[in-house]
Amino acid sequence: MTQTDTKIRLLDAAESLFSQQGFTSASLRAITTAAQANLAAANYHFGGKEALLSAVLERRLLPLNQQRSDRIDQVLAAATTAGTRPEVEALIRAFIEPTFAFRRDKNGSSEFISIIGRAMTSADPLVRDLFLALVQPLFSQLHQALCQALPQLTPQLIFTRLFFTMGAMGHCICFPGMSQIFNGNSASNPEDDIFMTNNLIRFVTAGLEAPC
Amino acid sequence: MTQTDTKIRLLDAAESLFSQQGFTSASLRAITTAAQANLAAANYHFGGKEALLSAVLERRLLPLNQQRSDRIDQVLAAATTAGTRPEVEALIRAFIEPTFAFRRDKNGSSEFISIIGRAMTSADPLVRDLFLALVQPLFSQLHQALCQALPQLTPQLIFTRLFFTMGAMGHCICFPGMSQIFNGNSASNPEDDIFMTNNLIRFVTAGLEAPC
DNA sequence: GTCTATACGATGATAGAC
DNA sequence: GTCTATCATCGTATAGAC
16 A cells, blocks of 8 residues: 555544544544554654644645635625625625535545534644634635625624634534434435525524624 | 542532643543542542533533523513513523623632533533533523514524524633633733623524524 | 554553552 | 552554565
């Protein structure tokens, strides 16, 4: 097996186990065993457990953030062309929809976003900062766009409400099978996820647009 | 020292360290050392690390839930007397305000609620269920009250939006010093907490009241 | 360069002496 | 009730095989 194979198998195994058991509880022994690699392979290829998490996060989050950033830019460009202000719901949809669509992808990354949901509120500052550094540019971009959409609100208030939005969203993505309970289904269903996504978008849009 | 003293000192030390480092990362050795007790004392008095967390949660959460439950009942009683429907904002305020007021109390429990913020989304089902079992009655009570306040919405949709509310709130209580950054203050300030609390109440009230 | 085997200190937990 | 001794397991580091 080549180096690339081992690295990818380690990333896949780590992603799955971090998602199921959490960062602290998932042991390097369990991860390397699942990846059919030696215990020391994780340290050799990534440098440590923390660096392995960082690689797991970057692999999925960088493309996802690019996708969300592009969609926000599209909304802004369309508003500029039309000579109007961008709509809050369109901006929020650009931010939230790709995140949940990730879960329905067939490329084996369905478990990933529960990791970032927990990294966001981790008690470990190293884990938290790992995530925050990766989303900070996107967060700033969205904040700036929302300031254009909501000129009657102060940037500070929009920042606060964006923080609440991150919380509501983070809670939803912590549990891969959560969306189905909203419909009382026993088995997971792509429609449950879409139902939850649309309701979340409506909820936070109303919260962001609330009068001051 | 009496048994009671040791138990309380263990609870205090566990509360502080669980809050600062998280449940998994806070070691029993650090907790018992901080409590000036033997390593085995935690196992003797509580039965294990998980049971210690359970005791930490119950000590603060049962009185807090009683307080929140009473305030919800007061809102419902006042509405009945006035012959009107209860207001969403009043119900949400009854639920959220005591939670954040907890943080400003001087009895050394200021660190506590960050524990429940993380227990809510813990990857460990045992930890999560510990918290869920403690708040389930209160959650049902609030859901039922909101169904009275929002008769135009289905109970299922209200449940979904209450889930988002828990997420936004849980995110806020994960970080003891988070509220101050909204005002750009360098030092923590009770007014920052009140500012954040009021903005959170306005945000989730607007989200809950959003048209279907 | 890649990978394996192995050792080290620290952890949660428990049994049994006192 | 309290404490010591002990065990399996954790993340990490390193020496050496291929």
